[in-house]
Amino acid sequence: MVVGKLYMLDLSPPARAVLLVEKALGIELEHIIVDLFKSEQNSAEYKQLNPQHTVPCYVDEDGTIISDSHAIMAYLVGKYGKNDSLYPKDLAKRAVVDQRLHFESGNVFPTLRVMVFPMWTGGEKCPTPKQIETLNTQYDFLNKFLSGKPWMAGNTVTIADFSLISSISSLLHMVPIDSKYTDLLAWVKRCEQLPYYEANGKGARAFKEFVKPFLIQ
Numbered sequence: 004m005v006v007g008k009l010y011m012l013d014l015s016p017p018a019r020a021v022l023l024v025e026k027a028l029g030i031e032l033e034h035i036i037v038d039l040f041k042s043e044q045n046s047a048e049y050k051q052l053n054p055q056h057t058v059p060c061y062v063d064e065d066g067t068i069i070s071d072s073h074a075i076m077a078y079l080v081g082k083y084g085k086n087d088s089l090y091p092k093d094l095a096k097r098a099v100v101d102q103r104l105h106f107e108s109g110n111v112f113p114t115l116r117v118m119v120f121p122m123w124t125g126g127e128k129c130p131t132p133k134q135i136e137t138l139n140t141q142y143d144f145l146n147k148f149l150s151g152k153p154w155m156a157g158n159t160v161t162i163a164d165f166s167l168i169s170s171i172s173s174l175l176h177m178v179p180i181d182s183k184y185t186d187l188l189a190w191v192k193r194c195e196q197l198p199y200y201e202a203n204g205k206g207a208r209a210f211k212e213f214v215k216p217f218l219i220q
């Protein structure tokens with residue numbers, strides 16, 4: 004049974020994070036493609052749903068409208084999860100997940116956006132030395148967040164992993180992860196082995212092809 008509508012595009016990392024939650028929860032969402040190449044996100048109709056004109060945006064069966072992947076993921080787990088393991092109710096555990104989510108939202112995704120937006124709109128090449136430096140600092144933080152644990156917030160997979168793998172599996176095609184970040188590289192492989200990983204994998208491969216012509220060799 005379809006429980007809501009997801010406005011999305013496979014190429015978009017935050018949209019893919021929600022696709023991972025959909026599969027992990029075993030729910031079904033109606034996928035409505037918003038073609039960013041045709042600027043469909045700027046239509047009056049879409050801006051009515053999401054004035055920020057970004058994907059993903061979610062419309063629940065009860066009419067609730069939510070934009071921003073992090074908010075959508077938390078909502079879906081709260082409403083449709085059989086338990087709270089993907090987004091724990093325990094305050095201390097939740098705070099760790101939230102910190103990782105905010106790190107994605109405030110640090111990692113903006114790094115991706117700064118590289119992709121000029122490429123998208125003006126055909127600019129990337130990554131610049133500064134962008135490489137910024138991203139390596141973020142890889143370093145993520146490696147430290149893991150510090151030997153299997154998942155970003157500890158021993159259990161959470162929505163923090165879905166959020167971060169959606170952007171990291173895209174960024175690593177622009178700035179490869181150095182072999183010294185062993186925990187981070189092992190985490191990427193672990194994510195790829197999730198039974199529902201293809202929800203992100205398909206779009207991540209499309210992203211790789213999209214950025215290829217714009218990479219500074």
Ligand SMILES: N[C@@H](CCC(=O)N[C@@H](CS)C(=O)NCC(=O)O)C(=O)O
Pocket residue numbers: 014015016017018039044055056057058059070071072073108112
């Ligand atoms: N923090 C937001 C980022 C959403 C976002 O910026 N999406 C991009 C695609 S990856 C977009 O829709 N850009 C179109 C625009 O800004 O007009 C989220 O997690 O949902």
